[in-house]
Amino acid sequence: MGSLQVLSQGLIVQMDLSSSKAVELRLVKSPIILPSSRASSISRQALGSQAESARSISQGTSRQFNVERGPSSNDSLLETSVVNSNIDLVDFSDALQMVEKSLKEVAEIKAQALAEAAEWKRKYEMEHLQCLHLENCANSSSSQKLPEIKNMANEVLELSAADVTTTGQQSSQSNNKQFIRSHSSSLENPGTLPEMKFGPEKAMFKLVWSHGLHQSDEQRIVSVEFGNISTEVQSNKQILLVWETPPKSVVIITKPNAPTVQKLCKEMIKWLRDEKAMKVYTEPIVKEELLKESLYFSCVQTCETDQELLELHNKVDLVITLGGDGTLIWAASMFKGPIPPVVAFSMGSLGFMTQFQSDHYRECLQTVMRGPVFITLRHRLVCQIVRDPQNMEDGGPEVEHYLVLNEVSIGRGLSPYLSNLECYCDGLFLTSVQGDGLILSTPSGSTAYSLAAGGSMVHPQVPGILFTPICPHSLSFRPLLLPESVTLKVQVPKNSRDQAWASFDGKSRQQLSKGRSVRLFNLTVKSCCCA
Ligand SMILES: NC(=O)c1ccc[n+]([C@@H]2O[C@H](COP(=O)([O-])OP(=O)(O)OC[C@H]3O[C@@H](n4cnc5c(N)ncnc54)[C@H](O)[C@@H]3O)[C@@H](O)[C@H]2O)c1
Numbered sequence: 001m002g003s004l005q006v007l008s009q010g011l012i013v014q015m016d017l018s019s020s021k022a023v024e025l026r027l028v029k030s031p032i033i034l035p036s037s038r039a040s041s042i043s044r045q046a047l048g049s050q051a052e053s054a055r056s057i058s059q060g061t062s063r064q065f066n067v068e069r070g071p072s073s074n075d076s077l078l079e080t081s082v083v084n085s086n087i088d089l090v091d092f093s094d095a096l097q098m099v100e101k102s103l104k105e106v107a108e109i110k111a112q113a114l115a116e117a118a119e120w121k122r123k124y125e126m127e128h129l130q131c132l133h134l135e136n137c138a139n140s141s142s143s144q145k146l147p148e149i150k151n152m153a154n155e156v157l158e159l160s161a162a163d164v165t166t167t168g169q170q171s172s173q174s175n176n177k178q179f180i181r182s183h184s185s186s187l188e189n190p191g192t193l194p195e196m197k198f199g200p201e202k203a204m205f206k207l208v209w210s211h212g213l214h215q216s217d218e219q220r221i222v223s224v225e226f227g228n229i230s231t232e233v234q235s236n237k238q239i240l241l242v243w244e245t246p247p248k249s250v251v252i253i254t255k256p257n258a259p260t261v262q263k264l265c266k267e268m269i270k271w272l273r274d275e276k277a278m279k280v281y282t283e284p285i286v287k288e289e290l291l292k293e294s295l296y297f298s299c300v301q302t303c304e305t306d307q308e309l310l311e312l313h314n315k316v317d318l319v320i321t322l323g324g325d326g327t328l329i330w331a332a333s334m335f336k337g338p339i340p341p342v343v344a345f346s347m348g349s350l351g352f353m354t355q356f357q358s359d360h361y362r363e364c365l366q367t368v369m370r371g372p373v374f375i376t377l378r379h380r381l382v383c384q385i386v387r388d389p390q391n392m393e394d395g396g397p398e399v400e401h402y403l404v405l406n407e408v409s410i411g412r413g414l415s416p417y418l419s420n421l422e423c424y425c426d427g428l429f430l431t432s433v434q435g436d437g438l439i440l441s442t443p444s445g446s447t448a449y450s451l452a453a454g455g456s457m458v459h460p461q462v463p464g465i466l467f468t469p470i471c472p473h474s475l476s477f478r479p480l481l482l483p484e485s486v487t488l489k490v491q492v493p494k495n496s497r498d499q500a501w502a503s504f505d506g507k508s509r510q511q512l513s514k515g516r517s518v519r520l521f522n523l524t525v526k527s528c529c530c531a
């Protein structure tokens, strides 16, 4: 149905084209004007000198006539004009149909745009609600935790600012996102991102999945096409750290009582300050020693209080270690929460995890600070020593927490008896270990004590927890590699012949009296720079 209103000599005429056969003309008073040059000429032709008569006929009411049937006797004047302009009106009808078609198209496009806008709005609202919900979850869960957990585990859980920290399973890394920004929160680990903490001095970076030669997003590790599960390509993903703003501050951790390390430390501080304009932090004891040498080192920053130390990860972009694996472990232990990327210079005896050559420290540091650089994310284990709730004589704290990069080892210590340890995996009884003890290790620690006890060497990018017995009495007990998602519990049974001892990364030895247990779960991935 086409419709047009035209103004001719002060008259407004509305024409309705209900079909190609019937044409209706209505005289109306409504002052809506939609002229086209062609329409105006037609209306003039159709109405011309009869405008006055038409006006008198209409008198504010509408008149109709059918072109095919012909007008009534009262409409004789109009009839002649309409018959004469019949051909023009057919043209006009065609033009109107085209206009109608165009309008329809425009309406469709508009409807589509509106639908799209509505969808975006819906998505935005969903996301907003989700964020609010997560914030609430995080707040309520953190308020339920023990103060100790707040100090340690919560710090670890926060994916804050420019620290490479993820929680939970490796699978969270294999999502479709191609990069993670240091200064943007990630939604892969909901509930663990209550707030952003981002030191003003910190540089920004992003972590990018690198596919090696294959850059296609369409690479799939697992395909379920046609209902068949199959692997398509090997996962050769590595993580690249790309600086978005240049790093500005470092902390240097040194092995104590090593003159060569001290010498290099001084040299490195001067180079970083004078040539790279970096802010340098050291441990307080190191600063003291440096100040004895020269007042130049008063520019060195340090953390005087425990609170300052807890917040160090918010201030430094890189950690530099000068020493062996033990120094790297020490550096990791200084950070109760996220650890910034570590550049470990080899100045020890073995140096399994210290990849950088101290002789070429300038080139190494320049390469790392310029980026992009491949990094290896290393898991740490969170361990809790839990007191037997029924043992009132046990005066120790209810729960103690430790974070380990290598392993927790539980053994008989100096006791001459076999240790007997009951092991549970996700609450289910797994086995009872009789022997010298048990090592629960990260893949990073798989090349340390666990290896000496017969465990496998596991690449740090393989997620898991190594369960390695130490000198097991039973022939049937072999080392295990468990998924990283499990929670393990090792308990000294009440009927055990003696107590046991637990040590964390070879340090902080703790007594496990009968009934006490070590609970351990894989919580974090920490960063370690790699060439
Ligand atoms: N029988 C053993 O092999 C044995 C016994 C006790 C402790 N350790 C290991 O020593 C570690 C503590 O190291 P530390 O340097 O503070 O003490 P440390 O100075 O006594 O050195 C122990 C040795 O273990 C090496 N080491 C440490 N972590 C390693 C790793 N991840 N991969 C390969 N080698 C590693 C060190 O380079 C060093 O040579 C513990 O976490 C434990 O794994 C091993």
Ligand SMILES: Nc1ncnc2c1ncn2[C@@H]1O[C@H](COP(=O)(O)OP(=O)(O)OP(=O)(O)O)[C@@H](O)[C@H]1O
Residues within 6 Å of the ligand: 253, 254, 255, 256, 283, 323, 324, 325, 326, 327, 328, 330, 347, 348, 349, 350, 351, 352
């Ligand atoms: N900054 C530090 N403060 C206190 N102790 C430290 C520090 N750095 C390292 N240590 C301790 O010093 C010991 C020796 O350090 P490290 O393991 O780095 O040297 P190494 O034994 O010569 O080298 P490697 O471990 O490669 O054999 C370790 O037990 C470690 O825990």
